[in-house]
Amino acid sequence: MESDLDKKIDKFLEIVAEIVVGGAGKQKVSGFELWPFHPIQGRLFFTKSWFTDLLSSLKQIDEKGFADQKIAFAFKAPSKIAQLLWMLDGIKQTNLSIDERLYIVERLFDLLGIWRKEIFCKDGKNLILSSKEIEELVKKTRFIDLQNKSRLKQNICILESALWMYAEMIYFSNHPFAHSFQGPYELDDKILIVRKYFDLKPPFWSFSEKLKFNEVEILEIYEKGTEIKFDFFERGLRTQEPYRDKLVGVSLKADSQVLSSANETEKILANLNEVIEEGSKYIQGLDLQDLIAKYTSYWFYALKPFYDLLGKPWRLPKEVEDNIYRHFDKINAIWQKLEEERLSVGALSMKERAENFKKVFDPRIG
Amino acid sequence: MMGRKKILLKGKGASAGKAEGKVKIILDPSQFDKMRKGNILVTVLPNPLFTPVVLKASAIVTDVGGSLSHAAIVARELGIPAVVDTGKATEILKDGMQIKIDGEKGVIYGE
Numbered sequence: 001m002e003s004d005l006d007k008k009i010d011k012f013l014e015i016v017a018e019i020v021v022g023g024a025g026k027q028k029v030s031g032f033e034l035w036p037f038h039p040i041q042g043r044l045f046f047t048k049s050w051f052t053d054l055l056s057s058l059k060q061i062d063e064k065g066f067a068d069q070k071i072a073f074a075f076k077a078p079s080k081i082a083q084l085l086w087m088l089d090g091i092k093q094t095n096l097s098i099d100e101r102l103y104i105v106e107r108l109f110d111l112l113g114i115w116r117k118e119i120f121c122k123d124g125k126n127l128i129l130s131s132k133e134i135e136e137l138v139k140k141t142r143f144i145d146l147q148n149k150s151r152l153k154q155n156i157c158i159l160e161s162a163l164w165m166y167a168e169m170i171y172f173s174n175h176p177f178a179h180s181f182q183g184p185y186e187l188d189d190k191i192l193i194v195r196k197y198f199d200l201k202p203p204f205w206s207f208s209e210k211l212k213f214n215e216v217e218i219l220e221i222y223e224k225g226t227e228i229k230f231d232f233f234e235r236g237l238r239t240q241e242p243y244r245d246k247l248v249g250v251s252l253k254a255d256s257q258v259l260s261s262a263n264e265t266e267k268i269l270a271n272l273n274e275v276i277e278e279g280s281k282y283i284q285g286l287d288l289q290d291l292i293a294k295y296t297s298y299w300f301y302a303l304k305p306f307y308d309l310l311g312k313p314w315r316l317p318k319e320v321e322d323n324i325y326r327h328f329d330k331i332n333a334i335w336q337k338l339e340e341e342r343l344s345v346g347a348l349s350m351k352e353r354a355e356n357f358k359k360v361f362d363p364r365i366g
Numbered sequence: 367m368m369g370r371k372k373i374l375l376k377g378k379g380a381s382a383g384k385a386e387g388k389v390k391i392i393l394d395p396s397q398f399d400k401m402r403k404g405n406i407l408v409t410v411l412p413n414p415l416f417t418p419v420v421l422k423a424s425a426i427v428t429d430v431g432g433s434l435s436h437a438a439i440v441a442r443e444l445g446i447p448a449v450v451d452t453g454k455a456t457e458i459l460k461d462g463m464q465i466k467i468d469g470e471k472g473v474i475y476g477e
Contacts (some may be wrong), residue, residue: 044440157443157444157445158421158444160443161420161421161440161443161444162417164416164419164439164440164443165414165420165436165440166414168413168415168436169414169415169416169417180440235434236439236443237439237442237443238434239442240380240382240442241380241382242381242383242445243442244442244443244444244445245445272419273418273421276414276418277417277418278419279416280395280414280415280431283415284395284415
């Protein structure tokens with residue numbers, strides 16, 4: 001009989017196959033021109049060390065007996081845990097045993113389950129809060145009615161787009177490391193969406209220092225019936241229908257400061273635009289090795305919550321730096337071969353491609 | 367406003383809505399200066415570098431991409447129409463052309 005973990009892995013593989021074959025696989029990865037390499041190419045330099053680090057951290061955390069809730073909440077949002085599972089397509093490059101792989105996957109599912117009511121975001125719902133918590137949140141929040149406030153409404157839309165693009169600029173295809181989209185929560189005659197942006201000033205991007213805030217929280221009220229959906233990785237709103245006209249109320253916070261006027265939102269937008277402009281110029285000026293080093297940094301930075309719990313300083317392993325700066329050509333040559341294989345997958349039928357991706361991501365085989 | 371219109375291009379409707387405006391073809395950041403507020407951004411596939419021009423656009427048209435591409439997601443967030451995967455918008459459309467786009471049907475009209 002299939003175990004509970006097997007069922008979860010099967011479900012996860014279905015989701016990944018759908019995403020890769022149904023969406024992202026059909027196009028170049030977003031941000032590809034800014035980050036001129038394929039994510040798999042970048043991961044060749046650190047996958048093995050990363051999984052070793054993840055396994056060792058999880059084991060130490062478990063040995064110390066931390067409660068799952070404390071571990072899960074050390075990550076600021078479920079998206080940051082879900083995103084770690086994107087690395088599973090590289091797990092076969094490691095020397096981890098099948099048992100060790102399954103331990104990692106099971107623990108990540110456990111931690112996701114602390115956050116989410118249903119870990120796979122069934123029916124496009126990413127529900128974190130209980131009905132009672134929602135009730136309390138709505139009671140204590142001062143929402144701004146956006147009727148007759150078109151300038152503020154426009155600013156909110158621009159701010160959210162700019163934050164999403166900024167997250168993509170600093171975390172490339174792994175932008176859910178910087179945001180979480182939650183809901184939709186049913187209110188009496190409306191729906192509530194919670195958007196959180198965080199880790200906007202990671203230590204490996206010097207230009208981000210100029211950003212005047214590290215976190216933004218936006219609570220949005222939409223008309224009842226507005227179709228808004230999320231997926232397992234919380235990569236963005238999965239909604240095709242126009243939904244912005246149906247945004248009727250909002251509450252916005254940058255760090256702890258509540259912003260309630262068009263002028264205030266314009267100020268933070270101006271600051272964000274300035275940082276985006278400076279950041280994009282800076283990133284364009286980096287060579288491939290430096291870009292891969294940055295890419296590597298944020299994958300290890302994603303493990304920082306474990307380091308914090310263990311009271312260890314976060315750092316990039318020395319062997320990974322060596323891979324990037326001392327053995328670059330040797331490791332990069334592997335990519336040429338992988339790229340050929342990857343392109344050959346493109347010739348398969350959609351069904352065959354889906355099955356292929358399931359095998360690649362499946363920690364139980366190979 | 368446009369007079370008699372004909373279909374210039376078809377792609378995938380990625381963000382519903384209609385918009386009319388002047389085409390600005392932006393292929394790389396060196397061309398950002400020519401974009402004015404209200405122009406229709408026509409590009410191959412915008413990436414985060416394009417943030418300043420995306421925020422000025424009244425609509426987005428791209429050569430490649432799907433409904434989950436960067437351009438599509440950002441357009442829906444901004445509440446502006448987008449047509450993606452046209453194949454050759456950056457070749458067929460020219461700077462300054464007056465066009466109308468239907469982001470639901472994925473059609474670009476011109477005179």
